[in-house]
Amino acid sequence: MPSDPEGSHASGPVPADATARAGPSASVPPGAHRGPADARDLVRARAQLLDRQGGRRPRRLDGPTLRQALVDLYDFWLTTKGHEVGITDESGFALVAVGGLGRGEMLPYSDLDLVLLHSDLAPETVSEVADQLWYPLWDAHIKLDHSVRTVPQALSVAADDLTAALGMLEARHIVGNRELSDALIGGVRGDWRNGIRSRFDELVAQSQARWDRSGEIAHRAEPDVKNGRGGLRDIQLLDALALAQLTDAMPGLGPDVPGGGLASAHRRLLDVRTELHRVAGRARDQVRAQDADEIGAALQIGDRFDLARTLSDAARTVGYSVDVGLRTAANALPKRGLSRLRRGPVRRPLDEGVVEHGGEVVLARDAAPSKDPGLIVRVAAVSAQTGLPISATTLNRLSEAAPELREPWPKEALRDLLVLLGSGRNAIGVIEALDRTGLWGRLLPEWGAVRDLPPRDAVHTWTVDRHLVETAAYASGFTTRVARPDLLMLGALLHDIGKGRGGDHSVVGAELATQIGNRLGLRPADVATLSSIARHHLLLPDTATRRDLEDPATVQAVVDALDGDPTLLQLLYVLAEADSLATGPGVWGDWKASLIRELVRRCHLVMAGERLPTPDPIDPELLRRATDGGVHVDLQPGGGQHTYVVTIIAPDQRGLLSDAAGVLALHSLRVLSASVGSEGGSAVNSFVVSPKFGTPPAAGLLRQELIRAISGELDVEDLLAKKERDQAANQPIEVGVQGVPTAYAVAPPRVLWFDTDDPEVALLEVRTEDRLGLLSRLAGVLEQLGADVRWAKVSTMGSVVIDTFCVRFGELDSRARVEAALLAVTPQPAPKKAVGPQS
Template sequence: MDAATDAAWSQAARERMQALDAQLAVRFDRGDATAALTAARARGIDALVREAWARCIPESVDAALFAVGGYGRSSLYPQSDVDLLVLTEQAWDHAVGEAISRCVALLWDARIPVSHSVRSQEETVAAARDDITTVTALMDARLLAGSRSAVATLADAIAPERSWPPAEYFAGKREELRARHARFDDTADNLEPNIKEGPGGLRDLQTLRWMAMRVLGATGLDALESLGQVGHIERETLENAAVALQRLRYGLHLVAGKREERLRFDHQRALAARMNRVGHADLEPADNAMVEAMMQEFYRNAARVQRIGDRLLQRFEEQLEGEAIAEPIDDQFELRRGYITARDPAWPMGDTARIFELFATWAHTPAARGLHSRTARALAEVLRNVPAYSEASPELRQRFMALLTMPGAVATLERMARLGVLARWIPAFAQVTGRMQFDLFHTYTVDQHTLALLRNFALFASSADTQRFARAHEVWPHLRKPELLLLAGLFHDIAKGRGGDHSILGAEDARVFCTAHGLSDADTALVAWLVEQHLTMSVTAQKQDISDAEVVQKFARLVGDRERLDYLYLLTCADIAATSPKLWNAWKDRLLGDLHVATRLALRRGGEDPVAAEARIAEAQTNVGLLLDGMGRNDDGMRWLPNSSFLHARVEQLTWMALQLSDMRAGETRIAARHPVAGDASLELLVHTPDRPGLFAAIVATLDRIGLDVLHARLLDAPQGQVIDSFVLMPRDSKRAVESRDVERRLGDVLSHPLDQVKPARHARPSHLRHFRIAPQIEFSEDHGRTVLAIVCNDRPGLLADIAQQLLRQRFPVHDARIATFGERAEDVFRISQADGQPLDSVAQEALRDALSTILQGDHA
């Protein structure tokens, strides 16, 4: 046949597939079962593949065509690959190769993404023996064309006695699963999870199926249930999870229009709309609530797959290795191959107290690998009978509280959460299980964030991470009842998603819970107060000037006593560090630590007025002088530090500054940068230079070009017409180290030239930020003779440099800056004035508002 005929066939085949895909998309929107849709698509591809084969491969050729992989399972999603195997024993010649190449070309021209291999039986045996992925794909092979005897030939080629016997196959696939999970940080609770490859995704379900085929010869959940390897509830749970995940994947392929397995921000709104507005041809983007509900369903299903998958891995292991010898723990429980097992097969006999006894035994058995699959199944089957605490007996409530006072209480709460017990005991926790927030600030679901916060408490108690948390391990031993902090952590975000202030709603939940569990009025009030105020210390430290004695005194009055301060400090540190891996750094550790120390001193003074500024300055100067003297250095550098700096900076920081300025002369520029904490990426920058217009704008523009984000900036007038600017910086790219010497060199070069030559860099807006729109807010107020400019808007690279450039154009000097970023949200505060040092009048404020709105509205559009 000629090329024109082939082209006509490919065009017709492409049109047939387009028509089929359009029909299947309508059926998807109508709510048809996804399994039926993927099977129908596979049948459509089957017909075209067979036609192409018949057009190109002569009947005389001794070859068989197989569908393998997902196509072999008759499961093709809209953007799935079509994997083919040609099995032949015929001697290879040029004509056969040309025929197969023509067949594949026909299919590619029809826009069918074919991947193919051509092997003999001997080559197939070798490939299967050498590669577990190959043998797995061939296990799902399905004959499309050629002699049926080839089916037996292929089955013989991949038989366990030839390649990957059950024990080796199980070990290989288990290691493959662990490595795959590790690529996703061992959690499905990511902002943009992978439906197919991520933990709890469709690949996990397939892996369990392949293991069952190889280890037990079972080809589906029916067979596994008949063999006693899964219970009826486990089977139903896996089936329902598979249906939900398959529908998500099919819908994702439709809205993405390309091969995509990640639930990216780009597609979440469109997919949520498509999943929920069945039958609507013109789909509007979904609102946040609809996206969050869709994602919550995914996270919950992924967690169920992981839980049952862990049990099945144990059962397959036992099938291969035989029943383990029991090691008694007590009269109720024993260890089998390191897993805690209930000794009575009928456990827990409908008694929830026995479930709490299991967790108590687990807490006292630190060597246990986990919970035995048999007992885990028994627990899952009676989970619905676990009462909410409000309906439980006083004795049962006491048993729960006893768990919080045992060693390893955090691990116990994690286990209860993972196995579903905590969500039954505290129904409000069930509401936030798997709940995500559609923003870039909260990296994890609410329940996973809460568990990460509790793990931070465990770090504080063990003093295991004193580099990340410099003071927390010192404060922890002062807690009167650590279990009260666990309860505050458990409830701090429990009211997310209900509407209203989650801190106030959560505090009421905590109060009811503590009262029901018999806590004293004082302990109940403490837990409820911590939940209600859990954001206050963070806001005070990051948005206010904690070197201002009035700010500290106001915070001290709110806290009231040392006990509340210690509890709130630890809760705040754990909360910030558990929100996002990128959010906690040495600067925030020091910032909160400084506020804790300053507030503790204020509380010691009781209700008296703050210590006079003069006395504080004198005390700091004396301490710096003593440190310098202890180093054998003179205090010449202190003369370049303005008195106000001794109010704002720590003694250690002031000592470093004085050392950098010890031999400086009038009119000279001195730049110094350092990593204040070993191993931390943050940088501290000191710039001491003659004051001139555009200085702040030039500095931040240069830092932006270097790839450094400003976390904090302080600008003070220094003696002899100089200024001293200090910055806390963080590399924008967490994988790229920025050397302090490089910052000093590049900034020194910029400041040695005219500043009006320094312009902000142009940045492409990161694609993921376009899904998060924050209406810009620009507010003015007056404080101590300065104008306070507060800006809330979408964050983006170069934002601070652009704002600084606008302030320069308006000729408004910047006297101080507090920079805070929360995911996609920037909240920046500047203390500015007019050129004559006076606050901005109303006309100047409106002119600046208009100028800033111009650059910020573009981010919002």
């Protein structure tokens, strides 16, 4: 019965005779086609390699040795059998291996993927040779995917079928006419390179569909090491992109990164799949829980948790490489038509030493990583803020050249870390890229103990390190609910840092948080709070769900544990929600939320409550300078490498604060903190600022611009709107119906009111994410509403600002109207996308 000369790709025989479609087991006696190269010998030899014939071998073959031995065994048998049936150099036939045998990665029970090529020979001749080749393998119950084609037929199939094309890219000559094999291999690869532009979108869509079906290996209890995200199919995807000359076969990662890079990850995945075949006694791709301990022991990794950690590391390394590879490939796609005549990507400044180029964050040409220790965190913060990925070249350059941050960290580095953590879900991919390239561990050496650490509780969705980052991402959406958003985000990132070291992870974590807090340069009181967050992050949920809240002793025990600190209570309350949401579905619900809320309410009643904000004292020397009635602007270096202190002394008048803050924003000076006060008709405003690029303008220029703004010659509000529109391409900003940019925020803005002894004086606190000229806009709103700003304090913590104003209203306006006007100029959360009807 001849095989199909048209070459169906199937796992069983495809005879041309329609009456014999059931295959050899239904119509041909076993062994009818056996010859000198008996396929049963192949099976016996494979069993000996797998140590299944009584254990006579002196040692068990390790994975790489076994795979190579299997490749050699199959190559030898197929070559021998090919010569036996007449597949020689001059025969007009060639046998080509694809799949695992083609790649030289033959696993114990993988299918044989073979293509029999012929030079358009007679169908009878082709069928006779094919039958003599296929039937012995079928009789021996060896799984076989086969096809019989001419080279033009094979190239046509590859052109129409993406899966077939990817398989043929891995083709390798076994026996027969090498010119036929070379024609197929060269033709498929040439067509792949020439047609990649039209096939790239389909390739990405196919990969995404596979990831959707199989999930992420790193975060699956029973991962599919072949098809899951970060698996062996993704290695083949990278190889295909490399053959298309769009990217390196190992993009972004060399052997010196944690885990040994892509080549090491590839080998570990192959080793796990090899042992999976051995344990199961058949082909299998999914690591089942009941087999994990045996596989871990065979690979001398440890138990199933150690195996899960190894797989997570390997899969996330592959996943990062795929992200880089696809991005690099998309940028390298050959251009057609008018696009070939367009100029290349423009380098657009984003921050000091950081630019955008080709849709990626890269270093500026004059950046000096070896002389700028904070550059790593600044690049990461810019990437998270803009949503642009960091180029692999930039990460590698930083890894090679950037020095260690000194202890304590410079204030600019801490601020950039807070900006990164406050960027919501954008931070997750950035931190993953830093971690895969060894940079995150350089910033936080303690991270190594939790990296890829699998959870011990099935309710957890993520590895411990990913859970910490997920918690920080959720916490970034709650920053306006607390008075210390900086400590909330740092606490979220570090609350489980004590895991993986033995002992009570809360106790160990508190010690590590103290160590990290000191390194980051936090104040001693803040270090103590950060340590308490790690120590007590389970206190509220455990107490609320396990103790009697009606018992005063329960509440008092919580108050005593927190030393009566209402700020710490507030931080733990919000962290409990973020931690639960980051754990997994259903962990945070109405029942748990209501219990914790009631516990916190009762604790607040016992505690003394929060202190009201107070103004900073004014230096008498500055007040003395204000007596001449002129406008004075002084600019001095601040305490950090890129910070300065701008002091403005001028006659107190309505609009001064708005104009002063606006002038600073127009000159790209970010206000990090400010103290605004007045006395005896003179205003003394002090701003700690950081230039977005380079050095700040001269104090004389700032003074000149401020005088123009006060006189009305300079329209600060209009210029700020124009400047923000110009920056919209690199920021999450859209232009509204009236042409005013609308900035999107991670956390919703809030306005808090504090009553004072004077009914005409109010303290209000605006908690929101920062935007260009925010202080100028807020002050402008208050001034338009007829409020007299008596004093103000501004604090910027990463991307979150807390601006406190003490205001007196000529006519006490409704709080609701004031609040609505203030919120109108703050960044708002992005609107949720409408969800259409489900089909």
